[in-house]
Amino acid sequence: MYGFSAKLNSALKNNEYIRDYCRGLEISGENPWDLTLTTEWKDIGKIKITSFVLSDLWALRDWWVYSLNYNSKHLFPLFPTNETLERGITNHYKNHVQRRDIIFNAWLLKEDYLTQDLENEIIGHFFLNRWGTEPEPGLAVADRFQKRKLGTLFIFILINITRLLDKKVIYIRTDIDNTASFKFYQKLGFKHIRDTELEIPVVNYKSIIRELEMDL
Ligand SMILES: CC(C)(COP(=O)(O)OP(=O)(O)OC[C@H]1O[C@@H](n2cnc3c(N)ncnc32)[C@H](O)[C@@H]1OP(=O)(O)O)[C@@H](O)C(=O)NCCC(=O)NCCS
Incomplete structure (x- = not known):
């Protein structure tokens, strides 16, 4: 997608809902399956949003198990809560790799490099289902990070990607x-x-x- 990261950067920088929360926004990637976004988020710190990669699987499992309370899981039943949880997460990842869906994880960076990520944690997860036919977003923010406009950031990333995919x-x-x-x-x-x-x-x-x- 020609100019994907520059167009997304300009749309987010000019967004009235988030511009006061977001400092030093940097975006790279040629398309939504190859996106990396970093920014300093007000009252939270450095966050990094990346397209779903295989090495995120365990951190995503931890996010689902430990970062969302019963009510959030009930309202957002993305994964099963029984012994088929790992299979549910793996299937979700497959949909991203096979480009049926577009899926992102948002990390709170406590260490400088994501490669040393034992200390880093996923604080939000969001995606665009059926992007080719009837795009539908889904998102959840870890309970202790809610109400700080991260959900707003995630939804505007998804809205702008949908626009860049020429959907109306x-x-x-x-x-x-x-x-x-x-x-x-x-x-x-x-x-x-x-x-x-x-x-x-x-x-x-x-x-x-x-x-x-x-x-x-
Ligand atoms: C819904 C959800 C994603 C919102 O994310 P968030 O980061 O907390 O939301 P934001 O801080 O960006 O809120 C933006 C606006 O949404 C509204 N809003 C957000 N949370 C709200 C709440 N608990 N009650 C009422 N309004 C709320 C407010 O108008 C808010 O603006 P304001 O703070 O200026 O009043 C989050 O509550 C969540 O993850 N819930 C559990 C999972 C879920 O329900 N996902 C959606 C399934 S369809």
């Missing part, structure tokens, strides 16, 4: 019980379009799903 609309679904994410998406400009009932009889699951979208 971005669509999102969230459970009716997730009032925090509903307010979050509305604040950032998504429009509520409808509510639909979702039923998965095999696991006896029934819920109302809120659907939102944003024209790009």
Whole structure:
């Protein structure tokens, strides 16, 4: 993608929601599967966002197990919480490698180099599903880092990538019980379009799903 990192850099630097939080933004990479973004984030420190790589698997597992409370996991059921957890994470990674999805991990850098990353930790995870047909973002921020505009950064990375992929609309679904994410998406400009009932009889699951979208 010609000029991918420069275009993303300029879109994020000019973004009114995040410009006061973000210092020394640097972005490299030719396309979304090859992205590295570093910045100094207000009240948090140095963070690094990278496209999902194989060596992130264990840190992502730790993030899922230890950084999200029961409520966050329940509202964002990305991985199973039983013995199939590692398989769930590996399949997620495969979708990225095979370019069905575009997936990122956000790290808090406590050491200077990510290669010495035992001290570094994943503090957020976000992705764009079905980017080729009906792009839909997903994201979660570690509990103790929420409400510091990291979610806003993640969603604007995904929105701008969707735009650079020449898509005209971005669509999102969230459970009716997730009032925090509903307010979050509305604040950032998504429009509520409808509510639909979702039923998965095999696991006896029934819920109302809120659907939102944003024209790009
Ligand atoms: C939803 C989520 C990603 C928001 O991330 P965040 O980094 O905490 O959000 P931000 O700090 O960027 O918030 C931006 C705006 O969203 C709204 N918002 C965020 N969290 C909110 C909450 N708990 N209650 C109400 N509004 C909230 C606010 O309007 C906020 O702006 P303000 O701080 O100026 O009022 C985060 O709460 C999360 O990871 N939740 C668990 C997983 C999840 O539900 N994911 C979404 C599934 S669809």
